[in-house]
Amino acid sequence: MSVDAGRACALGRKAGALPAEGLSDSGPLARLRVARYANLVTNNALYATAVLCLILAVAAAVLSAKLRAARAALTEAERKLAVPPPPPPPVTVECRREAFGILWFPVLTIDERRRLVTAASVGLPHCPRCVKPMSLKPGPAGEWVCPACGEVRAGSAADIRVTDSVLGEALQEFLSRRGGGYALAEGIRAPKSAKA
Ligand SMILES: [Zn+2]
Numbered sequence: 001m002s003v004d005a006g007r008a009c010a011l012g013r014k015a016g017a018l019p020a021e022g023l024s025d026s027g028p029l030a031r032l033r034v035a036r037y038a039n040l041v042t043n044n045a046l047y048a049t050a051v052l053c054l055i056l057a058v059a060a061a062v063l064s065a066k067l068r069a070a071r072a073a074l075t076e077a078e079r080k081l082a083v084p085p086p087p088p089p090p091v092t093v094e095c096r097r098e099a100f101g102i103l104w105f106p107v108l109t110i111d112e113r114r115r116l117v118t119a120a121s122v123g124l125p126h127c128p129r130c131v132k133p134m135s136l137k138p139g140p141a142g143e144w145v146c147p148a149c150g151e152v153r154a155g156s157a158a159d160i161r162v163t164d165s166v167l168g169e170a171l172q173e174f175l176s177r178r179g180g181g182y183a184l185a186e187g188i189r190a191p192k193s194a195k196a
Helices: 003-015 028-081 160-178
Strands: 091-094 097-099 102-104 107-111 116-121
Touching (some): 097 160, 102 160, 107 160
Antiparallel strands (some): 097 102, 107 116
């Protein structure tokens, strides 16, 4: 021990902070000091643990709130980005009619979601013998001729009055067969006797 250290120890003993030279540290006073020190340490450890738990609980609550907000924002973004499903493709219904010795196959286009007939086409006249599309023969007579078997019909057998009548019958048949609930889109002429 150096001279300075020895002097410091002597001063400590004189002030009572250190046991006097020659006295043992295992006496009742020393044991009391140790017990008080251990008690202080234990109390401090419990306090520190409680504070740490409180800090962790607050941090968990803050993180939980942030997570909830992030999930809500994600759900909202997904809702905005969601593309509505495409409408179902229209359904076509082909009918078969005969008028003045000519076959017709009118086609109706149906929007099943809206229960609406959106289009109606009478199509070409067909040969009643071989069921092939007939063609209009050029010339003043304006006859319809079957290119397959040569069957001929007068031009008047497929004029606008006939095609209107055929289309009206097809619409009437469709509406009566499907029952109520179906309507005709704007621009499609309803047959007079049909109940749309
Ligand atoms: Zn034919």
